Amino acid sequence: REETFSSYKIAFETLANETKTLYLHLNRTKHLKVPLTLIDQHGKTLKVAADKMEFLIQRRAVLALDYLRSLTDPEAIADGALSLLRIAQERNRQGIDDKDLQFFKNFGFVDGEAVEIDIGELTVDSPPKPLKQELETLSLQLQEFIAEETPAALPLFKRKRDLLFRSLP
Incomplete structure (x- = not known):
């Protein structure tokens, strides 16, 4: 998990343009207060609380x-x-x-x-x-x-x- 987070940090901080990484949220917080709707490759959706999740957002390719x-x-x-x-x-x-x-x-x-x-x-x-x-x-x-x-x-x-x-x- 630590290695993956480190990799995401490299992508966000150093290769944002080359990876189209838009946002990185690696720690649980209380300030976002928004739900995220995740959509998998089959079109199935899942709503999650952004503050409770670690996540990375990339442009869809x-x-x-x-x-x-x-x-x-x-x-x-x-x-x-x-x-x-x-x-x-x-x-x-x-x-x-x-x-x-x-x-x-x-x-x-x-x-x-x-x-x-x-x-x-x-x-x-x-x-x-x-x-x-x-x-x-x-x-x-x-x-x-x-x-x-x-x-x-x-x-x-x-x-x-x-x-x-x-x-x-």
Whole structure:
């Protein structure tokens, strides 16, 4: 629980833009005095007292692969995929590691902007993975997806990815 709260704090304080984290409430309080309505992925709702709960609020995202599938223009698909790599690059640049880097469930899009959504395993205690290694791993996952879903976007993605890799320190 402490590690998860620490991860949420990192997301809120350091990566708010990259995670679209809006609010963090880690201690029980008496001043909020509002109910929260939680809605799960099946549409079931539950009302809870905000003061009695620890919670984090993020903008709602569309899972990355669902978003990329919704695009029809190969250029937009390549740009979207590249923006996912840039999110991981920015997190890594700030010295933050994601111990649970499962690309297919950890990233999404909010209003067309790439975001990291599964933020429960962020750490600054250990050094992050080498940047190029991390981006290559993510890139391979994206490559496989693009090759299967929209092969016309693959050469565009590879060219843009290669430019990104050449710009790395």
